[in-house]
Amino acid sequence: MPSTPMSAERAAPPDAGRPVLSVAEMSVQFKLPQGWVTAVDRVSFDLRQGEIVGIVGESGSGKSQILLSLMGLLASNGRCSGSAAFEGQQLLNRSPKELDAIRGSAMSMIFQDPMTSLNPYMRVSDQLTEVLIAHQGKSKSEAEEVAIEMLDRVRIPEARRRIRMYPHEFSGGMRQRVMIAMALLCRPEVLLADEPTTALDVTVQAQILELMAELARDMKTAVAIVTHDLGVIARLCDRVIVLYGGRIMEQGSVDEIFYNPKHPYTKGLLASTPRLDEKVHGALKTIAGQPRAAMGDIPGCPFEPRCTLKVERCRTEMPALLGDGSGRAVACRESKA
Ligand SMILES: Nc1ncnc2c1ncn2[C@@H]1O[C@H](COP(=O)(O)OP(=O)(O)OP(=O)(O)O)[C@@H](O)[C@H]1O
Ligand SMILES: [Mg+2]
Numbered sequence: 001m002p003s004t005p006m007s008a009e010r011a012a013p014p015d016a017g018r019p020v021l022s023v024a025e026m027s028v029q030f031k032l033p034q035g036w037v038t039a040v041d042r043v044s045f046d047l048r049q050g051e052i053v054g055i056v057g058e059s060g061s062g063k064s065q066i067l068l069s070l071m072g073l074l075a076s077n078g079r080c081s082g083s084a085a086f087e088g089q090q091l092l093n094r095s096p097k098e099l100d101a102i103r104g105s106a107m108s109m110i111f112q113d114p115m116t117s118l119n120p121y122m123r124v125s126d127q128l129t130e131v132l133i134a135h136q137g138k139s140k141s142e143a144e145e146v147a148i149e150m151l152d153r154v155r156i157p158e159a160r161r162r163i164r165m166y167p168h169e170f171s172g173g174m175r176q177r178v179m180i181a182m183a184l185l186c187r188p189e190v191l192l193a194d195e196p197t198t199a200l201d202v203t204v205q206a207q208i209l210e211l212m213a214e215l216a217r218d219m220k221t222a223v224a225i226v227t228h229d230l231g232v233i234a235r236l237c238d239r240v241i242v243l244y245g246g247r248i249m250e251q252g253s254v255d256e257i258f259y260n261p262k263h264p265y266t267k268g269l270l271a272s273t274p275r276l277d278e279k280v281h282g283a284l285k286t287i288a289g290q291p292r293a294a295m296g297d298i299p300g301c302p303f304e305p306r307c308t309l310k311v312e313r314c315r316t317e318m319p320a321l322l323g324d325g326s327g328r329a330v331a332c333r334e335s336k337a
Contacts, residue, residue, distance in 0.1 A: 017049030020189045020222050021070070021107075026082035026092070028065045028074065028246075038297055039065045041246040042082065044321070047190060050220040052213055054233035054254070056269065057243030063226040066243075067192040071109050072099045086190065105135040105186035110193040110212075114175040117182065118167040124151075125163040128182055135186055150181040154211060173204040180212050184219065191216055193225040205229075209236060230273050234258055239327065242266045245302025248321055252328035262330045265303045301331070309334040 028040035040062040047053060055063050069080045070091055084091045089102045111117055119127055128150070129143035138146065144163070151159035154177040167175055176197060183191055193212065197205035209225075213236040216223045227233060233240055233254065240257045242250045242265065250263040261267045268287035287306055301307070304314040311334065323329035 017051065017220070017222075019046040019048050021047040021084065021086050023047075023066075023070070023084045024082055026066070026069065026080060026084055028062065028069050028078060028080045030075070031077045031079075039078075039246050040069070040080075041302075043243075043246075043248055044082075045241055045248070045251065047222045047224055049189070049222055050217065051238045052216065052223040052225065052236055053239045053241060054237035055224060055226045055241045055243060056228070056230065056233060057249075058269075061243040062246040063243060064194050067109060067194050067224065067226065070192060071107070072096060073109075103190075105131055106188050107190040107192070108183040108186070108188045110179050110183045110191065110196040112195045112198055114172075114179040115167065117179055118175065120167055123164055123166055124170075124178055128163070128178075128185060131182070131186060147181070147185065150185050151178070153215060154178070154181045156181070173200050173208065176200060176208055177211070180208065180215070184212075184215050184221065187219045188221055191221050191223045193223060195226050195228070198228070206232070230258075230270070242269065247302055247318065248329075248331060249303065250330045250332075251321075256328055262335045263303075263332050264307050264309050264335065268306075 023046070024044045025042045026040060026044070027038060027042055029036045029038050043062075043066060045053070055066070057063055065074070065078070068074055069078075070084055072091070072094060074080060080092050082092065086103055086107060091099065091102065094102065109117075118124075125144060125147065128147035129138075129140060132138045132143035132146055133140065136143075148159045148163055151163060156162055156174060156177055162170070167178070170178060179196070183193075191212075196212065197208050200208065209227075209232055213223070215221075225232075225237065237254050239253055240251065241248055242257065242263065244265045249265045250257065250261070257266060258270065261270055265287070272287060299317060300313075300315040301310075301318050304310050307314065309332070313333065319331050319333040321329045321331040
């Protein structure tokens with residue numbers, strides 16, 4: 001368990017807002033020379049108004065592909081199935097034009113590398129105001145005032161002057177703040193953030209994520225954040241989704257997942273995370289075995305080869321993700337919610 005205190009520091013979870021995004025049985029597959037492989041396997045979850053949900057799981061577990069599919073940004077050799085409804089309208093497999101019409105500026109995404117979203121040849125002012133002019137019909141000068149105010153809110157010093165600069169004139173941390181400003185400018189209902197700060201140094205990461213969470217809470221924006229940092233999840237999130245091999249292994253509130261993990265993979269993940277509040281003697285625990293490499297289609301539980309609780313059926317049959325009705329759910333027949 002991470003060192004950071006949890007409930008005390010997190011803002012009170014929003015009262016169970018209505019779901020703004022409902023993902024049901026979503027799968028993502030990629031075509032490789034040897035055939036189709038599954039990267040995300042029948043994933044279902046809701047994102048409710050104003051809540052912050054953390055998505056964790058080791059490299060290759062499908063975190064980015066979930067977010068990219070929701071934004072219509074799947075690679076050309078990819079396909080997705082299932083459903084994802086934003087305000088009741090289907091997002092999956094729509095053309096970019098249809099997607100734009102459905103979500104307008106109400107869904108936005110922050111990537112690991114700000115340069116993915118920022119155009120190096122355009123002044124920050126033009127990039128920030130473009131969306132306000134296009135989606136909210138503001139005049140150039142009105143839009144610029146809103147953009148400056150947003151840069152102030154993400155604590156860019158001298159925003160009025162700096163808004164004239166080009167992205168390369170900002171430091172890495174400042175660029176990431178500009179990205180956050182851009183993503184939140186239209187007060188979106190949903191923000192998808194894929195490891196938004198891993199390129200930055202640790203202290204800057206924490207500040208920026210806290211700022212992002214604070215602004216999102218202010219605007220009642222629902223956030224899904226992918227991060228490897230369980231401390232960040234503990235501090236900022238209301239709920240956690242634990243992925244392994246493209247499947248949801250467990251989900252629940254932050255407190256439930258951190259204080260009472262049920263799935264053997266979640267337990268392994270928490271045990272392999274350093275805690276500052278405990279003196280660690282010797283090496284940290286690791287999960288024995290190798291992460292799954294390519295996602296061939298297998299009938300059983302993807303964690304089975306590394307699981308200490310496995311029984312024969314785990315190899316041949318994936319257990320259902322069974323919930324207790326409160327949002328807590330575990331996909332393990334040996335350890336139930
Ligand atoms: N265009 C593609 N073609 C084939 N396989 C792909 C493609 N894009 C992603 N994959 C595979 O999909 C799986 C899930 O990838 P994804 O990027 O979602 O992982 P991730 O959980 O975000 O990992 P990381 O923590 O390293 O970012 C991986 O096995 C990856 O190799
Ligand atoms: Mg990723």
